[in-house]
Amino acid sequence: MEHERILYLLDYLTRYTNEKRTVTIHDIRRYLEQCGDLSSVSPLTIRRDIDRLILAGYAIEITNGAHNTAHYRLTGRTFTFNEIRFIVDSVSINRFLSNAQKKRLVKKFEQFCSEEDVRKLISRITLNEQSGTALNLLENLDRVHNVISEQRKIHFEYGKYDTERQVRYYSKKREMIPCRIVYFNERFYLKCVDEATGAPRTYRIDRMRRISAGDQPKKKAQLPVYDAAVTDIFEPEECRTVHLRVNRVLLDDMLEQFGQYATVLGDDQAGKTVELRVRVGISHGFYRWLMKYGSDVELLAPKSIRKEFSDRIQAVAELYK
Structure with a gap:
């Protein structure tokens, strides 16, 4: 008693x-x-x-x-209430968790709160999502983490949408060494190295299934390190320093996108545009990123990169003639 x-x-x-x-x-x-x-x-x-x-x-x-x-x-709880509420809000907006999974996770965090605080935990953040996923992301993440920690190669089936809006899975021999998990643009990716070629590979974890550990790799894999900002999840072809002229209202976006790799060179007399020098990875993703800003961002230099971007714009324009 x-x-x-x-x-x-x-x-x-x-x-x-x-x-x-x-x-x-x-x-x-x-x-x-x-x-x-x-x-x-x-x-x-x-x-x-x-x-x-x-x-x-x-x-x-x-x-x-x-x-x-x-x-x-x-006092001295494991988490402060503000920390728990932040975690609950993060769980609530996770597009890869089902409503049942979200409720189950939130319920577990309630045990760290007082009854009064539990009533404040209801998340008022809504998620604007177009589609969900049928896969158990938590289970996939757990399996991938385990394979990485065991330092083994990874085997899995990989899925892509077909024209019937169904995800088709492909099973083929992959000698991939898993290196790390990256969260980018609201998705989880697995960065791997092809054991045979040493080339980096990237896979969406929510598109993987039947994940299992393989043999131990013959040598330790190492992902390339880039001293530049990147605009998408895939590896850049090269890293260059580019000059951009951007609409002044986009300065916040540019500095948040490029961080320490961006230098503000100055603005025009009217204060409508500003020039930046940016160290960035050049890839298809970089050009697509530029295109979304239209005339609000101009690529000034280097000439070779500007010419490549101009050719891509012309190719797009040809589609609408």
């Missing part, structure tokens, strides 16, 4: 106290009376139980209120 009583006490402090709310011995006795045959617990016994919890490492704060009444609250 003693151990049961202490567990009830700890549960009560966890659920009904927080940074703003405390409870008294009277509150605790009333709660214990509702838990079963615990109506005869004395205030002295409750104080001793609280002392035992403190000795066991639980951070219980004791303050004095009106009429010298002791007030208790549990």
Whole structure:
């Protein structure tokens, strides 16, 4: 009965106290009376139980209120409420989790909150999504993490949409060494190295199934490192320093996109445009990224990169003649 009583006490402090709310011995006795045959617990016994919890490492704060009444609250929780709410919001907007998975995860985090805080946990963030996924991303991520930690090659089937809007899976021999998982543009990708050629490969984890570990690779794989900003998940063909003239209202976008690899060179006298020098990876993705800004971004230099981009624009224009 003693151990049961202490567990009830700890549960009560966890659920009904927080940074703003405390409870008294009277509150605790009333709660214990509702838990079963615990109506005869004395205030002295409750104080001793609280002392035992403190000795066991639980951070219980004791303050004095009106009429010298002791007030208790549990502090030093695993997570602060703001941290839990951030995690819950992140779970709520995850496009790869089903509603059932989201509810199950949120329910687990509720145990770290008081009853008062649980009512505040309801996420009011909505996700504007066009389609979902039928795969269990959590399971796929777990399997990929395990294969990486075991330092083995990875085998899997990979899926792509066909014209009937169905994902078709292809099984072929892949001697891929998994290196790391990358989160990019709201998707999880696996970066691999082809053991035979040493070439990097990228796969969407939500498009993988029947993931299994293979043999240990003959040598350690190493992904290339690029000292430049990248505009998509795939490897750039080369890294160059480019000059851009952009609409002034896009400066925030440019600096957030390129970070430390961007240098502001100055703006025009009218303050409508600004020039940037950017170290960036050149690839099909870079040119597609440029195209989405239309006339708001002009690629000034180098001449060879500008010429390549001009040719691509002309090819697009030909489609609409």
